[in-house]
Amino acid sequence: MNSSGMKRTDSISGIPMKILVIHGPNLNLLGSREPSIYGRTTIGDIDERICALCAELGMECETFQSNSEGGIVDALQQKSYDLLIINPAAYTHTSVAIRDAISAVGKPAIEVHISNIHKREDFRKHSYISGVSVGQICGLGAEGYLLAVRAAKKLLSE
Numbered sequence: 482m483n484s485s486g487m488k489r490t491d492s493i494s495g496i497p498m499k500i501l502v503i504h505g506p507n508l509n510l511l512g513s514r515e516p517s518i519y520g521r522t523t524i525g526d527i528d529e530r531i532c533a534l535c536a537e538l539g540m541e542c543e544t545f546q547s548n549s550e551g552g553i554v555d556a557l558q559q560k561s562y563d564l565l566i567i568n569p570a571a572y573t574h575t576s577v578a579i580r581d582a583i584s585a586v587g588k589p590a591i592e593v594h595i596s597n598i599h600k601r602e603d604f605r606k607h608s609y610i611s612g613v614s615v616g617q618i619c620g621l622g623a624e625g626y627l628l629a630v631r632a633a634k635k636l637l638s639e
């Protein structure tokens with residue numbers, strides 16, 4: 482809200498910009514999954530913080546988690562959004578299908594990883610998604626999603 486109590490909008494049409502956040506496989510287990518790598522924050526907490534920050538910045542937000550590659554491709558094709566924030570999890574390193582869907586839809590995408598994938602096993606160092614993303618944030622824990630939301634706001638205001 483701005484000082485006059487009106488909801489801020491960013492598009493020419495006055496409709497608030499919408500962020501779609503997609504979480505890939507096993508991220509539903511955040512909080513209990515390998516906490517030494519992924520921390521103790523649950524996906525529910527992360528989604529709550531993302532949506533609160535989006536609201537503060539005058540943007541709409543929808544979050545979605547799927548353990549299946551097809552479920553993620555369907556969401557990318559079917560949901561409406563202005564910018565994508567995606568942690569494709571293990572599909573980062575394997576999925577041409579998710580990369581192609583991001584490319585086909587043509588909306589700007591920001592790739593997020595909780596852990597620093599460049600400091601871990603060699604197979605995690607390659608991302609199929611980076612080549613179709615504006616940028617990648619990794620290694621900053623759950624905070625990375627909030628940094629992505631702030632970057633999204635800036636990108637959509639340009």
Ligand code: DQA
Binds near residue numbers: 508568571573
């Ligand atoms: C991850 C890193 C991936 O390598 C891994 O398969 C995940 C999570 C991350 O957020 O750090 O599931 O994307």
